[in-house]
Amino acid sequence: MAGLVTALLAVAALAALPALGAGAGMAKVFGTIVPYVAVAIFVAGFIKKVIGWASTPQPFSIATTGGQQYSLPWVKQAKFDNPSTPGQTFIRMALEVLCFRSLFRNTKLDNRPEEGRVAYGSDKSLWLFSLMFHYSFLIVFIRHFRFFLEPVPMVITGVEFVDSILQIGVPTLYLTDVFFVVGVTFLLARRIYDPKVNYISLASDFFPLFLILAIALSGIYMRYFAKVDVIAIKQLVIGLVSFKPVIPPNIDWSFYMHFFLVCVLWAYFPFSKLMHLGGVFLSPTRNLPNNTRMERYINPWNDPSIKPHSYADYEDDFREKMIEAGLPVDKEA
Amino acid sequence: MSKMAPPEEVMNVNYSTPAEPWMDVKPEFKLGNYSYPGKPDVLKYLGLPNPRDWNPEEEDWKLPPDWREIITDGFRELLKKYRSLKVFMDVCVRCGACADKCHFYIGSGDPKNMPVLRAELLRSIYRGEFTVAAKILGKLAGARKLEEDVIKEWFMYFYQCTQCRRCSLYCPYGIDTAEITFLARDLMNRIGVNINWILEPVANCNRTGNHLGIQPHAFKDMMDFLVDDIETITGRRVEPTFHRKGAEILFITPSGDIFAEPGIYTFMGYLLLFDYLDLDVTWSTYASEGGNFGSFTNDKWMKKLNAKMYHEAQRLGVKYIIGGECGHMWRVLNQFMDTMNGPADFLEVPKSPITGTVFNNAKSTKMIHLVEFTADLIKNNKLKLDKSRNAGIVATWHDSCNTSRGMGFFDEPRYVLQNVVEKFVDMPSQTIREQTFCCGGGAGLNNGEFTEMRLRGGLPRGNALNYVQEKFGVNTMSCICAIDRATLPGLADYWAPGVTVTGLHELVGNALVFEGEEERTMNLRQEDLPGIEGSEEEE
Numbered sequence: 022m023a024g025l026v027t028a029l030l031a032v033a034a035l036a037a038l039p040a041l042g043a044g045a046g047m048a049k050v051f052g053t054i055v056p057y058v059a060v061a062i063f064v065a066g067f068i069k070k071v072i073g074w075a076s077t078p079q080p081f082s083i084a085t086t087g088g089q090q091y092s093l094p095w096v097k098q099a100k101f102d103n104p105s106t107p108g109q110t111f112i113r114m115a116l117e118v119l120c121f122r123s124l125f126r127n128t129k130l131d132n133r134p135e136e137g138r139v140a141y142g143s144d145k146s147l148w149l150f151s152l153m154f155h156y157s158f159l160i161v162f163i164r165h166f167r168f169f170l171e172p173v174p175m176v177i178t179g180v181e182f183v184d185s186i187l188q189i190g191v192p193t194l195y196l197t198d199v200f201f202v203v204g205v206t207f208l209l210a211r212r213i214y215d216p217k218v219n220y221i222s223l224a225s226d227f228f229p230l231f232l233i234l235a236i237a238l239s240g241i242y243m244r245y246f247a248k249v250d251v252i253a254i255k256q257l258v259i260g261l262v263s264f265k266p267v268i269p270p271n272i273d274w275s276f277y278m279h280f281f282l283v284c285v286l287w288a289y290f291p292f293s294k295l296m297h298l299g300g301v302f303l304s305p306t307r308n309l310p311n312n313t314r315m316e317r318y319i320n321p322w323n324d325p326s327i328k329p330h331s332y333a334d335y336e337d338d339f340r341e342k343m344i345e346a347g348l349p350v351d352k353e354a
Numbered sequence: 355m356s357k358m359a360p361p362e363e364v365m366n367v368n369y370s371t372p373a374e375p376w377m378d379v380k381p382e383f384k385l386g387n388y389s390y391p392g393k394p395d396v397l398k399y400l401g402l403p404n405p406r407d408w409n410p411e412e413e414d415w416k417l418p419p420d421w422r423e424i425i426t427d428g429f430r431e432l433l434k435k436y437r438s439l440k441v442f443m444d445v446c447v448r449c450g451a452c453a454d455k456c457h458f459y460i461g462s463g464d465p466k467n468m469p470v471l472r473a474e475l476l477r478s479i480y481r482g483e484f485t486v487a488a489k490i491l492g493k494l495a496g497a498r499k500l501e502e503d504v505i506k507e508w509f510m511y512f513y514q515c516t517q518c519r520r521c522s523l524y525c526p527y528g529i530d531t532a533e534i535t536f537l538a539r540d541l542m543n544r545i546g547v548n549i550n551w552i553l554e555p556v557a558n559c560n561r562t563g564n565h566l567g568i569q570p571h572a573f574k575d576m577m578d579f580l581v582d583d584i585e586t587i588t589g590r591r592v593e594p595t596f597h598r599k600g601a602e603i604l605f606i607t608p609s610g611d612i613f614a615e616p617g618i619y620t621f622m623g624y625l626l627l628f629d630y631l632d633l634d635v636t637w638s639t640y641a642s643e644g645g646n647f648g649s650f651t652n653d654k655w656m657k658k659l660n661a662k663m664y665h666e667a668q669r670l671g672v673k674y675i676i677g678g679e680c681g682h683m684w685r686v687l688n689q690f691m692d693t694m695n696g697p698a699d700f701l702e703v704p705k706s707p708i709t710g711t712v713f714n715n716a717k718s719t720k721m722i723h724l725v726e727f728t729a730d731l732i733k734n735n736k737l738k739l740d741k742s743r744n745a746g747i748v749a750t751w752h753d754s755c756n757t758s759r760g761m762g763f764f765d766e767p768r769y770v771l772q773n774v775v776e777k778f779v780d781m782p783s784q785t786i787r788e789q790t791f792c793c794g795g796g797a798g799l800n801n802g803e804f805t806e807m808r809l810r811g812g813l814p815r816g817n818a819l820n821y822v823q824e825k826f827g828v829n830t831m832s833c834i835c836a837i838d839r840a841t842l843p844g845l846a847d848y849w850a851p852g853v854t855v856t857g858l859h860e861l862v863g864n865a866l867v868f869e870g871e872e873e874r875t876m877n878l879r880q881e882d883l884p885g886i887e888g889s890e891e892e893e
């Protein structure tokens with residue numbers, strides 16, 4: 022509970038900062054300095070972390086196998102759950118990263134002592150809502166490219182078109198905005214109401230959820246309620262990406278709030294569990310093939326000086342008894 | 355062991371979470387939930403630090419004065435050596451997908467047996483010691499200080515993990531708590547916090563070649579005893595050889611198979627099969643342990659014990675190695691052996707002398723699983739099998755964790771089993787194959803004092819077994835792991851009384867029909883074959 026409250030207060034404070042500050046003549050800080058610093062931290066932090074992982078040796082090939090191995094020719098291999106070639110492993114990884122394959126497998130414990138049985142029901146809720154959350158996030162992110170790409174590429178207008186296909190309200194409602202909020206809300210609710218998940222949750226688990234929710238809500242407020250001046254915002258953003266920052270007047274405070282929270286997310290990213298974005302590609306139980314009997318895997322720090330207790334020493338220890346028992350020996354006593 | 359409550363009561367697990375945050379809950383050591391510490395002379399023999407007498411139930415664990423530095427330095431070292439550790443420390447999102455997957459959590463309801471929290475025990479120290487942000491934010495960011503209580507907690511929970519990897523299967527990032535447990539145990543060994551049922555077997559394997567410390571002559575005696583039994587049962591005198599130079603194949607199996615029931619029946623099955631095929635195979639007393647207790651200790655001992663296999667194969671000049679029915683042995687063989695002790699360029703790619711099949715899946719390690727070998731024989735019609743010798747058996751299959759999630763060995767053993775018994779039923783799909791449940795005794799936890807916790811952890815396996823027993827009349831559970839053969843009988847007695855545990859080659863041995871053989875009246879357990887009631891008296 023302490024974690025939840027702390028995280029919520031932290032996000033509220035962070036949201037209040039630009040809302041108050043930007044009006045009080047600090048638009049320049051929030052519109053130029055903060056985003057540059059945040060992006061710099063993100064890029065440097067992300068790279069540092071990934072290099073840190075990648076430069077650490079993976080001593081053993083430890084694939085977690087999820088199906089039948091490559092074996093005799095008449096035994097059907099589960100190629101993508103138990104890959105034995107790099108190609109199959111690539112597909113396994115793609116399924117993992119793009120479809121959340123392992124989460125799809127999720128089950129839920131259902132212990133019914135009265136009936137004397139314990140069952141494991143399929144549970145796809147976490148899979149469904151995480152998928153919804155991550156994909157909406159991705160699409161929203163892509164949609165935002167129109168703010169600094171001129172002319173706006175076809176792909177992005179295409180995504181927008183599909184996204185707003187229902188044509189509800191003015192400005193038209195993006196479906197992903199809805200899915201996005203539903204996704205985060207589910208993840209948050211689960212963290213609060215599932216006792217197991219609640220028990221393991223830290224402030225650092227609640228914080229990114231609140232932060233992302235705040236980003237979504239402030240974005241929605243800007244677009245649908247405050248109906249901010251998009252042309253002015255685009256001017257600001259293009260100024261930023263072309264390294265000629267300008268602060269156009271008439272930008273609503275809600276933009277600075279939204280933008281600042283996004284910057285906080287950038288800067289927070291490399292130091293947090295959000296790095297699972299990079300880490301998922303480096304997980305040795307998933308990105309290695311199960312071919313360790315076929316191909317020798319090399320451990321860079323394998324120590325050749327570690328030798329077995331040798332047969333010769335063993336025989337020295339037991340020679341008489343071995344001879345007596347009629348076991349062959351290398352050296353007679 | 356304290357008196358165990360009946361299954362109905364044990365099933366009634368309390369899954370509610372405590373009111374206090376987990377960092378404030380201290381572990382409570384009670385007979386039955388921990389294993390006895392390593393004995394000083396064993397530690398001395400192995401050259402492990404801080405040999406002493408100590409008792410986990412007492413306040414003072416007699417840690418070395420500089421234990422904090424030893425742990426932090428060791429942690430730093432492992433983070434540099436293992437990408438797995440580094441990534442697993444960083445990327446867990448605490449989604450809880452793994453939480454209810456662990457048999458020890460399912461059976462105990464103790465939240466620290468949720469794999470995610472088990473890993474957090476280590477991760478909280480990682481954050482506190484090695485990450486800047488968490489150092490500043492402290493508890494809020496899940497960081498904490500390294501105190502003696504943390505070590506006590508590690509001892510409790512990293513020796514309540516059988517490294518079965520079930521959690522890893524479900525984690526969206528493949529975080530493998532078994533790997534974390536492995537490294538946590540390595541760290542604890544550096545300050546003399548360990549358990550005897552791992553270290554004594556390590557010492558024994560090193561010196562005598564097997565975990566029970568059986569000396570070579572005694573090993574041969576036991577083999578002779580089984581050879582006599584085979585003669586009683588089948589009328590055949592099998593003639594296994596030891597240390598025979600120039601043999602084609604070296605055979606290595608877990609030593610549990612030669613020492614205790616029901617493993618010995620499987621052992622007799624091996625001997626019968628080799629005799630049937632007239633296979634050019636030899637045994638070794640020096641490399642007579644397939645199971646690798648080193649892998650429950652640290653990478654050095656894992657490597658050192660495993661190295662005997664190649665060392666002996668080279669000395670004897672065999673062409674390749676066949677391995678028997680064992681779980682951890684195969685995890686180590688499949689995933690580690692070639693890396694640690696290869697390349698085995700003095701051996702040849704295994705090729706069945708009977709069927710000519712080349713085992714390309716073992717072209718680098720040059721070591722195949724006996725079940726692969728047997729499955730190939732059956733497929734090629736090289737074995738005459740009489741299922742009726744196993745009549746009356748309604749069999750189910752226990753997939754051992756290590757051959758399942760560390761190898762992917764599912765269809766070959768089922769194929770063999772279905773060819774030697776008349777009736778076979780699988781347990782419910784969410785408790786078998788890659789989703790299989792542990793026997794509760796892996797990774798060195800099959801010791802006597804841990805029985806109570808092991809039986810609790812056996813809830814999911816036992817319940818699934820009980821289900822097929824009641825529903826389909828299953829009366830036999832077959833498996834290919836020596837730890838299973840040691841622990842599943844107790845589990846079955848408790849959770850599904852009446853179910854017998856067998857190895858696979860025990861059933862093969864029963865079913866094998868030799869040319870011109872005398873009619874068998876008993877199975878390898880010297881029980882009357884069905885329909886031959888009372889034949890023993892008539893003899």
Ligand code: SF4
Nearest residue numbers: 446448449450452525
């Ligand atoms: S499933 Fe993986 S990411 Fe989720 S809590 Fe467990 S270890 Fe962490």
Ligand code: SF4
Nearest residue numbers: 456515516518519521
């Ligand atoms: S490896 Fe097995 S015993 Fe260990 S935490 Fe995971 S599920 Fe539990």
